[in-house]
Amino acid sequence: MTATGSKTDSATTTRRPPPWPIRFYQSDVGKKYVMAITGIVGIGFIIFHMLGNLHTFEGTHQINEYAEGLRDIGEPIAPRTFLVWIGRIGLLASLVLHVHAAFSLTIANQKARGTVGYDEKRNYLAANYASRTMIWSGVIVLLFLAFHLADLTIGVKAVNPDFTRGEVYDNLIASLERWPVFLIYVIAQGALALHIWHGAWSLFQSVGINNPRFNHWRRNFATGLASILAIGYLTVPFGIMFGIIH
Numbered sequence: 001m002t003a004t005g006s007k008t009d010s011a012t013t014t015r016r017p018p019p020w021p022i023r024f025y026q027s028d029v030g031k032k033y034v035m036a037i038t039g040i041v042g043i044g045f046i047i048f049h050m051l052g053n054l055h056t057f058e059g060t061h062q063i064n065e066y067a068e069g070l071r072d073i074g075e076p077i078a079p080r081t082f083l084v085w086i087g088r089i090g091l092l093a094s095l096v097l098h099v100h101a102a103f104s105l106t107i108a109n110q111k112a113r114g115t116v117g118y119d120e121k122r123n124y125l126a127a128n129y130a131s132r133t134m135i136w137s138g139v140i141v142l143l144f145l146a147f148h149l150a151d152l153t154i155g156v157k158a159v160n161p162d163f164t165r166g167e168v169y170d171n172l173i174a175s176l177e178r179w180p181v182f183l184i185y186v187i188a189q190g191a192l193a194l195h196i197w198h199g200a201w202s203l204f205q206s207v208g209i210n211n212p213r214f215n216h217w218r219r220n221f222a223t224g225l226a227s228i229l230a231i232g233y234l235t236v237p238f239g240i241m242f243g244i245i246h
Contacts, residue, residue, distance in 0.1 A: 028108055031101040032206040038098040039199050043225070045091055046196070050232040056245055057235075060169040067168045099142070106135060137195035144188035151175050176240040185237045193230035197222045 017023060024030040052070075055063040074083040150156040152171055155163035162174035175181050200222035204214075239245040 025101075028105060031105050034097055035101045035105070036203050036206040038094040038101070039203060041091070041094045042098065043196065043200070046192075046229060050229055053236050054232065056169065056172060057239065063169045063172075064167065068166075099138070102135065102138060134195060134198050137191040137198070140188060140191035141195055144184065144191070147184065148188075151181070172236065173240055173245065176237045179241075182237050182241050186234065189230055189233045192233070193226040196229060197226035200225050 018026075025034060052066055055066045071081045071084055147159065150159045152160065152163075152168075152175060155165060155171070157163065160171065160175050163171050176185065201218055204218055236245065
């Protein structure tokens with residue numbers, strides 16, 4: 001076979017398509033489904049984490065015991081902290097997919113901006129405003145997550161000089177009794193509530209559940225969920241700042 005023939009055969013060889021999950025994710029519909037699913041995972045974790053935080057009102061022993069209990073999940077069948085790390089890896093993968101899908105859809109929306117007709121302009125601008133709001137609230141939440149991990153999980157001394165590993169109750173008070181940190185937490189919880197409100201509202205639309213008869217239920221669900229989580233998370237910093245937790 002000649003060299004020319006080899007090149008022709010190579011050029012005409014059909015490339016094997018990627019697996020179906022990857023092909024599905026490459027579409028805008030697939031990315032919306034991934035955003036919805038990973039959003040549900042994130043909301044589930046946020047609810048669980050909020051309930052754990054409320055142990056702070058029960059005192060030092062209860063919140064510290066709760067934190068240690070998380071590390072002991074699965075014992076003696078699984079090694080200590082094994083299931084916690086599995087959960088952390090799963091949450092990290094979910095976060096990466098959520099951010100990547102959001103970024104990709106934002107780029108796609110920007111490219112489509114010039115193709116929107118006059119009759120659709122008003123609806124597009126409304127959708128684009130909601131999208132931008134989601135992006136900015138998401139960025140604030142991501143920055144806060146990095147700060148929060150450094151503050152109360154990793155214990156970076158530059159962020160929380162009085163951090164002591166294993167002393168969850170004391171670490172919370174040492175951190176949140178400082179006004180700058182208190183304000184950071186309040187602003188971050190506002191951004192989180194806004195992000196969850198938009199996310200919970202658009203969740204049903206992303207998976208094809210969009211009927212005007214049910215839109216008021218969707219709105220009430222989004223508003224109620226965002227409000228409960230905002231109040232639940234803000235009780236701890238306000239409780240510390242005003243001496244209820246001491």
